[in-house]
Amino acid sequence: MKDLIRTFATAAAIAAMGVGAAFAQDKPKVAFVPQIVGIPYFNAMEAGGKKAAADLGVDFIYSGPVDGNPVDQLQIVQNLIDQGVNALAVSVLDASAIAPVVEAAKAKGTKLFTSDSDAPDSGRLVYVAQATDEGLGNAIIDELVKRVGEDAKVGIVSGEATASNLNAWIGFMQKRAAAKYPKLKLLDPQYAGSTAQRAAQVSSDLMAANPDLKGIIAVASSTCPGVAQAIETAGKIGQITATGYCSPNTARAYLKSGAFGFTVLWDPAQLGYLTVWAGKQLIDGKPFEASNTIPGMTSPATYDATTGILLLGPPAIFTAENVDKYDF
Amino acid sequence: MIKVLPRGAVPENRELLLLGACVLAIVLFAVSSPFFATADNAVTILRNSVELLLISLGMSLLLAMGGVDVSIGTVMGLAAFVIGRLLIATVDPVLAAIAGILAGAALGMVTGAVVVFGRIPAIVATLGLLGVYKAAIYLALGGAWLSGLPPTLTAMLQVRLVGVPIAVIVIALSYGAIWLAMRRTPFGLHLLAVGNSEEKARLQGVNTKLIQFSTFVISGTLAGVAAVFYIGTYRNVEMTIGSTLALDAIAAVVLGGTSILGGKCSLLGTVLGVLLLRILQNGLLLIGVPSLWQTVVTGALLIGVLSIEGLSGRLQLKFAGATQ
Numbered sequence: 001m002k003d004l005i006r007t008f009a010t011a012a013a014i015a016a017m018g019v020g021a022a023f024a025q026d027k028p029k030v031a032f033v034p035q036i037v038g039i040p041y042f043n044a045m046e047a048g049g050k051k052a053a054a055d056l057g058v059d060f061i062y063s064g065p066v067d068g069n070p071v072d073q074l075q076i077v078q079n080l081i082d083q084g085v086n087a088l089a090v091s092v093l094d095a096s097a098i099a100p101v102v103e104a105a106k107a108k109g110t111k112l113f114t115s116d117s118d119a120p121d122s123g124r125l126v127y128v129a130q131a132t133d134e135g136l137g138n139a140i141i142d143e144l145v146k147r148v149g150e151d152a153k154v155g156i157v158s159g160e161a162t163a164s165n166l167n168a169w170i171g172f173m174q175k176r177a178a179a180k181y182p183k184l185k186l187l188d189p190q191y192a193g194s195t196a197q198r199a200a201q202v203s204s205d206l207m208a209a210n211p212d213l214k215g216i217i218a219v220a221s222s223t224c225p226g227v228a229q230a231i232e233t234a235g236k237i238g239q240i241t242a243t244g245y246c247s248p249n250t251a252r253a254y255l256k257s258g259a260f261g262f263t264v265l266w267d268p269a270q271l272g273y274l275t276v277w278a279g280k281q282l283i284d285g286k287p288f289e290a291s292n293t294i295p296g297m298t299s300p301a302t303y304d305a306t307t308g309i310l311l312l313g314p315p316a317i318f319t320a321e322n323v324d325k326y327d328f
Numbered sequence: 329m330i331k332v333l334p335r336g337a338v339p340e341n342r343e344l345l346l347l348g349a350c351v352l353a354i355v356l357f358a359v360s361s362p363f364f365a366t367a368d369n370a371v372t373i374l375r376n377s378v379e380l381l382l383i384s385l386g387m388s389l390l391l392a393m394g395g396v397d398v399s400i401g402t403v404m405g406l407a408a409f410v411i412g413r414l415l416i417a418t419v420d421p422v423l424a425a426i427a428g429i430l431a432g433a434a435l436g437m438v439t440g441a442v443v444v445f446g447r448i449p450a451i452v453a454t455l456g457l458l459g460v461y462k463a464a465i466y467l468a469l470g471g472a473w474l475s476g477l478p479p480t481l482t483a484m485l486q487v488r489l490v491g492v493p494i495a496v497i498v499i500a501l502s503y504g505a506i507w508l509a510m511r512r513t514p515f516g517l518h519l520l521a522v523g524n525s526e527e528k529a530r531l532q533g534v535n536t537k538l539i540q541f542s543t544f545v546i547s548g549t550l551a552g553v554a555a556v557f558y559i560g561t562y563r564n565v566e567m568t569i570g571s572t573l574a575l576d577a578i579a580a581v582v583l584g585g586t587s588i589l590g591g592k593c594s595l596l597g598t599v600l601g602v603l604l605l606r607i608l609q610n611g612l613l614l615i616g617v618p619s620l621w622q623t624v625v626t627g628a629l630l631i632g633v634l635s636i637e638g639l640s641g642r643l644q645l646k647f648a649g650a651t652q
Binding site for chain 1: 361364368372375379472475477561564566568569572573618
């Protein structure tokens with residue numbers, strides 16, 4: 001009897017393995033090429049992508065350049081196309097150089113699309129976007145007003161004056177403030193370059209120049225530690241609420257010390273999940289709806305057919321209470 | 329009245345000029361902003377000057393020797409990384425600080441060895457090393473910053489000795505030691521001789537390689553000390569750490585009257601140069617000038633001072649020719 005059971009079990013196991021192997025053969029392959037491997041942000045996207053792959057029954061391939069080199073990235077994209085992946089998402093490093101591989105993907109039947117960083121005129125099928133500039137600008141102003149009130153003076157510390165994304169966010173902050181909170185006084189942005197030291201210097205100068213300052217917005221993530229440190233050093237925790245577009249790992253200590261009230265960004269794990277989901281949709285030939293409710297995602301993803309942008313949803317707000325749930 | 333400066337002498341006019349510029353800037357800012365001439369703001373300016381002062385003292389020696397180190401900010405960054413990692417591992421802050429200073433000295437040795445024994449011009453060698461050190465910081469951090477480091481070192485640096493902040497004492501000691509070495513030991517003369525002409529200095533029996541190597545080590549060590557204060561103040565190691573320091577330091581040192589071509593050194597001028605830069609950066613923001621313009625002002629100042637120098641140098645030569 002025992003032997004019989006063992007035989008059956010073995011047979012079942014072999015059968016299962018055979019079926020599994022057959023499945024693996026048939027599973028569509030979705031690849032994601034980040035801008036660089038080995039950094040927490042893209043690690044989180046990879047984790048989200050893996051989870052989606054398990055949920056949706058696809059194979060997930062994650063491969064990217066080790067040093068953020070656009071030429072290396074194109075090489076990797078080309079290799080993946082040659083390998084015959086079914087769908088391929090790229091967080092584009094050089095938008096002007098991607099057109100040839102888009103052509104190559106078309107010729108081979110690979111569904112090539114962009115995620116996290118776009119190349120709008122390249123002929124990509126869809127862009128999976130983490131957030132809109134407007135959404136990010138509005139979220140930070142709305143959340144800040146909740147905490148410091150409308151009748152407040154707020155400083156802005158940005159990074160490089162040439163960074164177009166940072167300038168776009170600042171533009172939407174100013175628009176939001178003018179449209180919704182006329183009493184809110186946003187000071188002219190100060191540019192601190194990309195070091196924590198300059199950001200701290202600029203912030204301490206801002207606080208000296210404006211003793212009635214209620215808030216500081218750190219626009220570039222590189223300015224977050226400097227802004228927070230300046231507030232801590234000046235002993236103005238509680239008097240000034242800082243915020244910014246800072247990752248949870250960068251802001252964790254400052255959210256807990258109270259120098260930062262909250263930070264605004266998106267969850268890269270959810271972005272990775274949405275990326276793989278979008279790849280599966282493309283492979284299956286299913287269209288995107290205007291609003292897509294996806295199991296495994298916290299909010300529905302909206303799709304704009306004219307721009308071809310699939311949007312993750314509203315930005316995420318990180319606070320002292322929820323920050324420990326994230327690792328990027 | 330022609331004042332001919334002996335080779336290697338310190339141009340005292342420059343120091344007076346800078347002092348005058350500092351005083352003028354302070355008066356102008358104090359009049360235009362009620363928040364400038366306050367004790368709090370003075371402390372802010374000084375606190376924001378500590379790292380730049382230490383790096384600039386080393387840079388003064390390097391420029392006077394006919395060298396330069398554009399990678400010095402990343403040297404500070406790597407030393408800061410060492411300190412940061414040790415603090416996270418709850419190592420005693422004194423030991424972490426010492427390790428950071430040693431790391432700075434070791435990197436100074438590396439830079440010195442590449443320049444001196446590789447026989448590569450300092451600007452080229454340190455530009456190459458800048459790339460290497462940047463990548464090293466990047467790889468060490470693995471894409472994640474060290475943020476919100478434990479405040480143990482910060483607490484240690486808040487100690488005052490007879491009412492004087494420890495940063496002031498460390499800067500005074502560094503300044504004093506370098507001043508003594510430059511003025512009271514053969515090291516100073518030899519360094520300026522190398523700066524004037526390496527070939528002549530060598531023919532006169534100066535161990536030029538030793539002088540060059542040790543100057544890079546001194547500069548690296550000072551960068552290590554700067555890293556201690558950087559971590560104490562900012563408790564953060566970011567990917568771009570120290571990236572503006574080398575150029576700021578060169579600007580301050582040249583403003584201070586140390587020759588970018590070597591052979592001339594003014595430590596007091598360097599200190600005044602750093603203070604003038606920081607006063608301008610602080611004051612311009614306080615009177616409402618966007619920080620973008622700060623770089624324009626400092627750049628214009630640098631060009632202005634150097635062209636005045638060039639012009640007066642030519643005038644002096646003209647006069648000298650006429651009176652002969």
